[in-house]
């Protein structure tokens with residue numbers, strides 16, 4: 001085989017071998033095998049010294065051309081391998097646009113917050129001012145100034161968490177009435193709404209919690225009347241449970257009001273006909289209320305011959321339970337997102 005036949009054979013073999021290479025690593029090996037210092041080309045170059053001088057330029061040109069052709073095969077194959085790598089990467093990273101997206105949950109107000117704000121808006125619209133008081137109270141504000149001296153049997157109506165002999169976790173929002181009356185010094189009329197947490201040593205069950213929310217209302221001025229109390233509560237019933245609600249006042253007893261009443265609203269579910277929500281009576285009990293007892297007015301500096309007042313105390317969870325047909329008060333505190341997300345505003 002002469003030199004040019006040899007070069008032709010190397011070129012053909014390189015073309016065939018290189019065209020089936022699949023990795024960069026093999027391609028580098030092939031480059032070393034054909035064009036490297038100890039490669040096949042080097043062997044051919046060694047033949048040059050035995051050639052007659054006039055054939056040497058021709059041989060040089062031919063080897064260079066062949067070398068360039070093999071380099072071209074290598075580069076072409078390198079491009080093919082690079083493209084294959086990119087393609088493989090793209091296939092791996094393909095996004096399936098038909099897959100359902102990730103759901104981001106948006107936070108929102110808890111049902112209790114919604115109801116409290118709804119009631120606040122309603123009463124602010126009627127000229128009430130929102131007031132708050134501390135959850136740790138004195139026995140004096142929580143009981144004594146509300147006509148419940150120590151050892152009064154009616155203290156049993158509100159089983160209490162005492163901190164010391166004289167301090168406790170407030171059992172109702174009524175002490176905010178006392179604080180406000182004391183602050184006004186018996187001189188100014190009062191129209192306030194007081195939402196807040198209260199605590200009682202009640203056993204937790206479907207309708208009782210040891211911690212719950214109340215909203216207290218208090219109006220004190222010279223002309224306040226039971227009729228005004230009734231009109232105010234009727235307005236609330238219609239706004240909270242829909243137009244056409246009726247209310248019913250039943251005689252009751254609270255030491256801080258005289259007369260005292262329990263207030264029922266005609267059932268929004270059956271329109272007063274009787275159903276499981278109102279336990280067949282057509283009425284739902286929602287709050288306690290009454291005309292502020294003269295002893296309470298006097299204890300906080302208001303002249304009971306001049307001033308009169310009415311007050312009411314709403315159990316917020318119970319109101320929400322009635323409005324939304326919730327059958328267990330503990331649902332409000334479990335933080336179960338399935339429960340909470342049902343009440344979108």
Ligand code: FA5
Nearest residue numbers: 172174202208209212287288289290311312313315318
């Ligand atoms: C009072 O707390 C009075 N301070 C309300 C009041 C204010 C009357 C002003 C007159 C004038 P009572 O103990 O009934 O009253 O509680 C009021 C409401 O709180 C109840 O109607 C009920 O809806 C709710 N409630 C009472 N105990 C619990 C409890 N353990 N868990 C959840 N809600 C309760």
